Amino acid sequence: xxxxxxxxxxxxxxxxxxxxxxxxxxxxxxxxxxxxxxxxxxxxxxxxxxxxxxxxxxxxxxxxxxxxxxxxxxxxxxxxxxxxxxxxxxxxxxxxxxxxxxxxxxxxxxxxxxxxxxxxxxxxxxxxxxxxxxxxxxxxxxxxxxxxxxxxxxxxxxxxxxxxxxxxxxxxxxxxxxxxxxxxxxxxxxxxxxxxxxxxxxxxxxxxxxxxxxxxxxxxxxxxxxxxxxxxxxxxxxxxxxxxxxxxxxxxxxxxxxxxxxxxxxxxxxxxxxxxxxxxxxxxxxxxxxxxxxxxxxxxxxxxxxxxxxxxxxxxxxxxxxxxxxxxxxxxxxxxxxxxxxxxxxxxxxxxxxxxxxxxxxxxxxxxxxxxxxxxxxxxxxxxxxxxxxxxxxxxxxxxxxxxxxxxxxxxxxxxxxxxxxxxxxxxxxxxxxxxxxxxxxxxxxxxxxxxxxxxxxxxxxxxxxxxxxxxxxxxxxxxxxxxxxxxxxxxxxxxxxxxxxxxxxxxxxxxxxxxxxxxxxxxxxxxxxxxxxxxxxxxxxxxxxxxxxxxxxxxxxxxxxxxxxxxxxxxxxxxxxxxxxxxxxxxxxxxxxxxxxxxxxxxxxxxxxxxxxxxxxxxxxxxxxxxxxxxxxxxxxxxxxxxxxxxxxxxxxxxxxxxxxxxxxxxxxxxxxxxxxxxxxxxxxxxxxxxxxxxxxxxxxxxxxxxxxxxxxxxxxxxxxxxxxxxxxxxxxxxxxxxxxxxxxxxxxxxxxxxxxxxxxxx
DNA sequence: GGACGTTCTGTTTTT
DNA sequence: CAGAACGTCC
Numbered sequence: 001x002x003x004x005x006x007x008x009x010x011x012x013x014x015x016x017x018x019x020x021x022x023x024x025x026x027x028x029x030x031x032x033x034x035x036x037x038x039x040x041x042x043x044x045x046x047x048x049x050x051x052x053x054x055x056x057x058x059x060x061x062x063x064x065x066x067x068x069x070x071x072x073x074x075x076x077x078x079x080x081x082x083x084x085x086x087x088x089x090x091x092x093x094x095x096x097x098x099x100x101x102x103x104x105x106x107x108x109x110x111x112x113x114x115x116x117x118x119x120x121x122x123x124x125x126x127x128x129x130x131x132x133x134x135x136x137x138x139x140x141x142x143x144x145x146x147x148x149x150x151x152x153x154x155x156x157x158x159x160x161x162x163x164x165x166x167x168x169x170x171x172x173x174x175x176x177x178x179x180x181x182x183x184x185x186x187x188x189x190x191x192x193x194x195x196x197x198x199x200x201x202x203x204x205x206x207x208x209x210x211x212x213x214x215x216x217x218x219x220x221x222x223x224x225x226x227x228x229x230x231x232x233x234x235x236x237x238x239x240x241x242x243x244x245x246x247x248x249x250x251x252x253x254x255x256x257x258x259x260x261x262x263x264x265x266x267x268x269x270x271x272x273x274x275x276x277x278x279x280x281x282x283x284x285x286x287x288x289x290x291x292x293x294x295x296x297x298x299x300x301x302x303x304x305x306x307x308x309x310x311x312x313x314x315x316x317x318x319x320x321x322x323x324x325x326x327x328x329x330x331x332x333x334x335x336x337x338x339x340x341x342x343x344x345x346x347x348x349x350x351x352x353x354x355x356x357x358x359x360x361x362x363x364x365x366x367x368x369x370x371x372x373x374x375x376x377x378x379x380x381x382x383x384x385x386x387x388x389x390x391x392x393x394x395x396x397x398x399x400x401x402x403x404x405x406x407x408x409x410x411x412x413x414x415x416x417x418x419x420x421x422x423x424x425x426x427x428x429x430x431x432x433x434x435x436x437x438x439x440x441x442x443x444x445x446x447x448x449x450x451x452x453x454x455x456x457x458x459x460x461x462x463x464x465x466x467x468x469x470x471x472x473x474x475x476x477x478x479x480x481x482x483x484x485x486x487x488x489x490x491x492x493x494x495x496x497x498x499x500x501x502x503x504x505x506x507x508x509x510x511x512x513x514x515x516x517x518x519x520x521x522x523x524x525x526x527x528x529x530x531x532x533x534x535x536x537x538x539x540x541x542x543x544x545x546x547x548x549x550x551x552x553x554x555x556x557x558x559x560x561x562x563x564x565x566x567x568x569x570x571x572x573x574x575x576x577x578x579x580x581x582x583x584x585x586x587x588x589x590x591x592x593x594x595x596x597x598x599x600x601x602x603x604x605x606x607x608x609x610x611x612x613x614x615x616x617x618x619x620x621x622x623x624x625x626x627x628x629x630x631x632x633x634x635x636x637x638x639x640x641x642x643x644x645x646x647x648x649x650x651x652x653x654x655x656x657x658x659x660x661x662x663x664x665x666x667x668x669x670x671x672x673x674x675x676x677x678x679x680x681x682x683x684x685x686x687x688x689x690x691x692x693x694x695x696x697x698x699x700x701x702x703x704x705x706x707x708x709x710x711x712x713x714x715x716x717x718x719x720x721x722x723x724x725x726x727x728x729x730x731x732x733x734x735x736x737x738x739x740x741x742x743x744x745x746x747x748x749x750x751x752x753x754x755x756x757x758x759x760x761x762x763x764x
Numbered sequence: 765g766g767a768c769g770t771t772c773t774g775t776t777t778t779t
Numbered sequence: 780c781a782g783a784a785c786g787t788c789c
Contacts, residue, residue, distance in 0.1 A: 061779080089779050114778085194779060261777060362776055384778090418765090425765050547779070570777045592776055608777080631775060631780060 005075055009033075009040060016282035017041045020048065020221070023242075023276035024249040025269070029313035030298065030614035031289025031576065034251055038225060039068055041249065042083065043075040045221055052082035056219035056241070060226040062087055062548060064574060084219065088234050089194060090547045092201040095215070096192075097543060102208050103200050108406050108539055110191040111546035115390070116411035117141050117182075117193045123414075124181050127433065130174055144179055148195035149233045149263040151202055154180035188442045189410040198233040205240040216244035226573075227252035227272070231263035239275070248276065254309045255302050258570060258608050260600070270309065287313050289576055289617050291320020297620075297650040302610045304645055305603045321619050322652040325643060328625040330634070331365070331584070335372030337623060338581050342564060343376050345579060345619075353379055355578040356564045359612050361590040364630075365583060366566050373564065380564040384571035389548060393501065393512040394519055398545070400491050404475040405539045408442040420496040423464045428457045444469075471495070484541040485527040488520055569612045580616035585624040586637040609642045 006014055013033055016026045017040045028034035038057070046052055059065040065085045073080040084091060093111065100107045112120070118137040121144075125135045147157055157163055158176040167175045186192060192200065205212045222242050224230065227250035230238075242248040250272060257266045273279045287295050295315045302308070328334035342356050358369055366382060373380045388394060396419055402412035418424050429443075435453050436443045446453055450465050471494070478487055492498045501513045527536045565577070584590055591605035613620050622643065627634045 087779060197779090258777075259779090262779075364775085421766075423765070427765085568777065589776095594776060604777095629780085631773095 005040065005043065009036070010286065012282065012284050012286065013037050013040070016284065017044050019280050019282070020045055021247060023246055023272075023279040024282065025227075025272045025279050026249065026251040026282045026284065027309055027311055028251055028253055028284040029287060029311055030253065030256065030611070031287040031315075032284035032313070033288055034225075034253075034284065035064075035068065035071075035574075037284065038223060038251055039071045039075065042068075042223065043072050046072075046076050046079055050221060052079045053084065054218065054220040055223070056084040056091070056221070057223040058088055058091060058225065059085065060087065060229065060574065062090060064225065065090075087547065088230075088237070089197050090544055092237065093197050093544060093547060096197065096200055096204065099204055099208075099211055102211060103204055104187075105192075105200075106190050106406070108190070108542075110189065110402050110406045110409040110412065111197070112186065112191050112193045112411060113390070113546060114141065114194075115395070116191075119411055119414065120185055121178070121182060123433070124178055124185065127437070128174065128178065128181070130178075134171060135174070135178065140175070140178060140182075143175065144182060145195050146263055147179065148199050149231045151199060151233055151236065154183055185410060188408065188436070188440075190406050190408045190442075191411070195233070198231075198237060202233060202236050202240070205237065212240060213244075215241055220245050220247060222248045224248070224250045225252070226256075228254050228257035228266055228269045229259040229264040230268050231265055232268075233263075235265070235268050242276075246276065254307070255305075255607055256573065256611050258573065258604060258611060260604050266307065270307070283311055285311055285313050287315040287614075288317070290315060290614060291317050291618060293320045293322055293650050294613060294616050294620055297323055297646045298610050298613045300647050300650070301606065301613065301642065301645045305606055306599070307603060323613075323620045323622060323646060323650050324652050324654045326621070326623045326654045327639075328623060329627060330625050331628045332368045332371065334583055334623050334625045335368040335370075336375075338369060338583060338621070339372035339376045339378060341581070341621065342373075342378060342579070349579075351578065353562045353564045356581070357572065357575070357577040357579070357615065358564065358566045358581045358583060359569050359572050359615065360566075360583050361569060361592060361608075362584075363568060368629075369566060369583065378564055379562065380566055381561070383565045383567040387548075388515070388518075389545065391512075391515055393515055397488075397492060397497060397516060397519060400475070400495055400497075401488065401538055401542055403472055404479065404487075404491065405542050407444040407472060407476070410443055413443060416495070417468065420500045422468065424461055424468065428455075428461045428465075431455050431457055479537055479539060480535075482537070483527045484536050484538040485520065485523040487538045488523045492516065492520065569608050572615050573611055576615055576617055578616075578618045579621070580612070580619070581621045581623070582612045583623050584628070585622050585640040585643055586628065587640050589628070589637070590640055591642070606642065606645075
């Protein structure tokens with residue numbers, strides 16, 4: 001049994017699978033069967049008699065972990081379920097909940113996402129009376145994150161002369177104090193941010209030898225995927241855990257390191273052999289994925305980078321088609337070209353939608369692509385993108401869940417204390433923050449004992465606060481007895497959220513309602529998943545949802561449908577497609593203008609380009625446009641330098657667009673250059689058959705409003721789906737933002753609607 | 765406190 | 780262009 005499945009591997013792969021003892025580094029070129037090696041390695045370990053729960057396998061996404069678990073399950077059966085497998089963040093969050101008391105946290109600590117952290121920072125800057133343009137939340141969080149990543153506490157930071165000098169020079173002398181307050185507030189809220197999960201794991205292992213020993217013995221075998229994208233904090237965790245048995249196996253490709261911006265340190269992989277003596281190194285250099293032409297082009301491009309491990313990726317696959325490069329006039333025309341090409345290729349190659357992917361550098365690029373695909377009725381799905389859990393209505397309801405589980409969660413409290421409106425406004429909340437800080441307690445504690453604090457607020461507000469405290473406590477009391485679904489449903493209706501959303505009959509409101517329903521369905525699944533197990537309560541559900549992404553939900557329905565996938569290149573890591581389109585190959589966009597200052601940054605962009613090309617199995621299509629709408633302006637663009645780095649014999653230039661363009665060859669001017677050209681007209685009327693919602697585009701004040709301002713709604717178009725009470729738009733008149741639309745409903749009733757931002761509000 | 769209107773400002777990638 | 784932040788009115 002043991003050997004039959006190893007026969008599926010080539011000698012390179014097999015060597016890497018069978019070297020189970022001691023430090024191992026596997027350098028796996030793009031498309032070389034890396035996941036296969038990891039999967040087989042784990043299966044092989046278990047076959048050799050290693051208990052699954054002694055294996056810790058760290059992946060880059062939860063989805064990768066789940067897929068790998070499934071594949072191992074196919075090889076060895078049920079045992080796969082007991083593996084410790086997941087992202088660094090999810091695995092160590094789980095571990096920290098077990099050991100929370102050792103580091104002074106309760107087991108039910110909250111996990112703050114980036115939004116929570118930013119809101120908290122904004123609040124702190126305001127409370128400290130600092131200028132919020134000099135201390136911007138995003139910048140602060142970035143810096144705090146990188147400092148936490150190098151495991152530096154606020155105290156250490158403030159004692160570090162170099163950092164202090166840096167801050168003085170940058171006129172940020174209060175940064176240390178902000179960092180300290182931020183951490184303190186997190187602690188008072190019983191909350192951790194993403195970096196804390198790794199930071200506190202390090203502290204736990206460093207300061208508690210008995211815990212260290214426990215986990216060293218527990219995780220006898222450690223495997224790390226995408227090692228090139230680990231940061232210092234993660235490196236230190238691994239080093240501590242692996243120190244005893246030294247069975248650490250890292251897999252990665254330095255050429256695909258694309259997360260330096262969030263602290264990934266490519267030196268981890270470059271220096272692995274120095275960190276662990278007697279490392280066995282395996283190189284997987286045969287690419288099974290792409291055509292010769294794609295492999296050659298990618299190799300040529302990446303060879304321009306100075307920092308890299310030596311390896312020669314090669315393939316025995318067929319020569320394949322040349323990489324196609326096309327030029328468009330504008331971003332919307334680029335979209336049309338791509339959509340048309342997909343349309344044609346689908347027929348000529350008898351291909352399915354899901355064999356196509358469109359990749360781009362920034363999320364904002366998806367819009368013109370989506371429009372073009374919709375016009376040709378090509379079904380598509382945006383992969384990644386805004387996470388389900390980042391939507392306002394979901395965050396609001398989840399904030400109630402968080403607050404129920406952990407009353408001290410300040411950001412959850414901030415979100416919902418006055419939602420739905422219950423008369424506790426900003427003024428009252430600010431006063432409670434002050435009282436909390438003065439008494440060194442959480443805001444919840446202030447609220448709980450509101451009468452003792454003699455706050456200078458209206459007695460009405462005091463009453464409201466008492467009611468709110470009672471409400472949340474009543475939810476908490478039900479925690480042990482109610483299932484997650486039952487309690488969530490109870491909370492949704494008892495807070496008034498359901499009622500509020502139900503009353504909102506705008507398309508967006510209905511959509512929000514659907515999202516809430518989806519969340520509740522998710523909870524139902526969670527509740528019913530394992531009837532044998534102990535009661536699936538809400539606090540258990542909350543344990544790791546903070547770390548899920550949109551790809552972790554909805555998988556059954558969405559995953560297997562036949563749709564073209566759109567995503568950023570970062571999100572495409574680890575995926576492959578027959579036909580890949582990479583849009584926006586323009587200087588200052590890709591490479592990003594934020595990343596052309598230093599060689600290191602530029603090399604990371606080049607690796608990103610390498611990742612993008614190597615996603616393609618059969619055909620890679622690159623495109624750029626000579627103008628692009630950004631921030632409301634048409635900017636002139638020049639082709640990306642990366643295009644020139646592809647050897648000419650790998651490339652074929654295809655259809656380019658050039659009627660009446662007023663394109664000048666002058667070098668890129670940072671100031672917007674406005675093109676006086678109207679984009680080519682769209683010939684086909686827009687079909688709305690598969691479109692659920694109608695939303696409105698904003699209209700410039702003073703300009704007349706017409707039907708074209710209804711996104712996706714051509715003149716006279718009929719909205720087929722009447723679930724939302726929207727019928728046919730008859731006329732639209734007036735000026736933004738108070739223009740009016742007359743709409744005829746299917747029952748013949750006519751109503752006047754107010755157009756305001758993206759809402760349709762019924763007037764009569 | 766809350767609804768609604770106006771002005772300003774940012775502008776990469778994400779566990 | 781879109782969303783945040785601010786200002787004005789009830």
